[in-house]
Amino acid sequence: MRSSQLFGKTLRQAPADAENISHKLLVRAGFIQQIAAGIFSLQPLGNRSITKIRNIIREEMDRVGGQEINMPVVQPRSLWEESGRADTFVPPLARFQDKRERDMVIAPTHEETATVMARAGVTSYRDLPFTIYQIQTKFRDETRPRGGLLRVREFEMKDAYSFDADEEGMDRSFQAMVTAYKRIFKRCGLDVVMVEADSGGIGGKDSNEFVLLTESGEDTILMSTESDYAANGEKASFIKKAFPIGELGEVEEFATPNIKTIEELAKAEDVSKSKTAKAVFYSVNDEIVVVTIRGDYDVNETKLRNVLGGAEPRLATPEEVKAAGLVSGSASAVGLTGMKSVVDDSITMGSNYLAGANKEGFHLRNVNLDRDFKADIIADIAEAKKGYLSPDGKGKLVAKRGIEVGHVFKLGTVYSSKMGANFTDEDGEQKDVMMGCYGIGVGRLLAAAVESNNDDFGMVLPQAIAPYAVYLAGLNLNDSDISDKAEQLYEALQSAGYDVLFDDRDIPAGVKFKDADLIGIPVRIVISSRSLENGGVEVKARTSKDSEIVAESDVLTSVKKLLV
Template identity: 60%
Template structure:
């Protein structure tokens, strides 16, 4: 491809709203163009890189036994009502009425549609295992799109779905998809880690995300610092070993005045004890009902875990007005005397004795509060947020370390969530009707490109790996329009490189050499070949790897240039 016939409109300045490296460089390099908040056009350079990402994904999915399909972006809302997600999906579905006044939605994901496909095609256990995948557009009306392609409203995703006859088959499909994802990320130049994750609005029991550890990420990932342990989880899912206070015999409850003490920190300090000796009460509103969430004072509440414990209903911090209307005294509250059906308790508050807690009376607290005797809860479980420094839940020696991360892929064991609601059944070996076990596996192609830039860049621009760079080589011809020798040599190298299968861009634009070099660095061409009067005078052409220092180039005779380029690319 000749640059004079291509669309290269680079800029020196990034958009003022660009916060991440990928947003800045993809925009400056004319890979993407923003149309509205969270909505982008893909320009020719970006299209070439995304085509390569799609090819890698297709090769790995096909190798894992996947069959490609295409499902509609516009769907009737009725199929979402069938699955039970029409009114609960977050963010809310974007919907409209068609000309016949039927409710339609823009699909944020395709579990419903693929369930219908499975319902139609799967009759017997002999029809499984089956893996279907597509690369298709999605729309999620995110309230806060950011980071260029990292969080958008309209985006392209590869989503795959597996159908199996039993849990063991689902495990096999899940593991095969996990390995395919590792291959995809490796080929795209990403060192992504697989960590446990919450299933969110997709549903199902188990899930894992692949995260690129990067300061620009908006996810929080916790990993074990022990080299022998592979535990990792995102913040929503992460667990940890909770320490126990020394065992004590339950003492009698004692009310005492605490004027002006409104925080756990102030209460513990006044009593001369650790915050682990307190029971913290936090008020949440769930389905219009105020609940008291009780946790040991040195821990924080994980709202995702609360949501899962409460069957998927979204919790939000109660307002002052809601707390007052429910009869609670903020700053002096506890679960003592509260109906247990409105109490949610973390294990840490249940398993420790003689805790300090609010007396539900302004300016007073209680000593020696004990679960089971002084208060109870109908909802109990792990609702504590894991933080850096907490004990690893999987090994004896490790502690959790916190990272920022970019989610680049997510895999789910849906099990029978959708096959139950959408009647995806099959006849087993005994002729009995059984629900299909399903899995779901997603990768955002645009986000993958953005993550690759976050992982591969320097102060001059992108340093994309050969596998996904828009071109492998750029031949920069200096003054070719005024120098026949330069033009002929540049044209010859351009033809030879393309003839041996190396995707090459010939920069034949009437631009200053410095502008051409800057564009090549910004766009991230893996190898730059410079043909100029000076290089010819010095013996041939100048060859340089993109990641090398500015001055670290080598001169090669014209008949050796192709071999030099191949050596760099193959290394």
């Protein structure tokens, strides 16, 4: 490609809207153009990078036996009623009615259609296993898109779905995908870690995220200092401090004027926060739920949602708390009836707690679970934090930020059972298909790659995903000797199989260098009167500071050393 023909201009200044490095650089380099919040067009350079990423993904999916398919973006809402996600998917499904007033949705993900595909295509265990995948547009009406391509509403995702006869098969399919994912990210120049994750709106039991650790990430990742334990903050667990359980004391009420928080209560009584039972009130499906957790821990709302069966909890408003007859600042589960009680298991690792008396200005001593208040659910709903003990007993947790670039799920039969995707096994029995699903955000992957590969001058893209492998700049092109040689080099490099961007523009050298750096092309070749005087052409890697002079006849050899 000749720069003089290339559509798209580089910008000296990034739009004021852009804040992330990747957002700024992708816009400045002419890769992407914003159309609306979280909605982008790809310009030629950006499209080339994305195409390369897609192809890497395809190769690795095919390598582990994936078969490419394509499913519709527009789907009848009834399909989502079958799976039960029509009203529960968060963010809300984008919906519209077609001409005949039939309810339609714009797909945010494709488990339903994939299950339908399997439902029709699988009747016998002999049809299993198989894995299908697509690279397809999704739309999620995110509450808050942000960071250029990092979090968008319309986006392209590679989504794969595996179908197996039994759990062992599903595990094998899952492992194959994990292998493929690791190769994909490595080839794209991303150093990712696989962490345990919450499966959220997709469902299923186990899920893992592939995360690029970087400060600009929006997820919190907790990792052990001494083992390979790593988990998203939504999922992370830890070993809770346990205290000896003494004899249960008598409950006694005492006055606590002006004490509203656990901190104040612990301080006033001169005890550790772990001697207090904290009550937090949530609104879940318009009902108040009381959550009790030991005062030294906080509630993890994702875990809470999961123990509540998937309904989204939200902190009750002061009005709701009051309406429920509760005394904020002095509340506890003691004596409460008619509302669901969830208790974190930390409460069972101690006794004789300080807790609210449900009476303005009073608290209670020696409060104990079962005797003084009930639990409908006892579970781990505590938020892991840095410094806590790793759940495997090895080391402490540290907190990092990360960008989720891939997510793999063991779905089991959550979709197949609801949607009737079953088969007859060897014994003639009817069984639900065991599924897995596996996603990679394609645009996000590019953004993540830029986030982790840049310097003061621009992107530093690995050859695998750079729009071009070689930037060939001819200077003093009015000199026919130089322009002839530049043309010859352009031909030769292309014949050798390299993607070459030939800067044939009649502009100052500095502009060409700036553009080459900004776009992040791995190898830059300069041919000029100066280089010829020095005995050839200049070859420079984007990653190195200095260039080397190479005889014209040796250019291909020299480039070959820097590229594959």
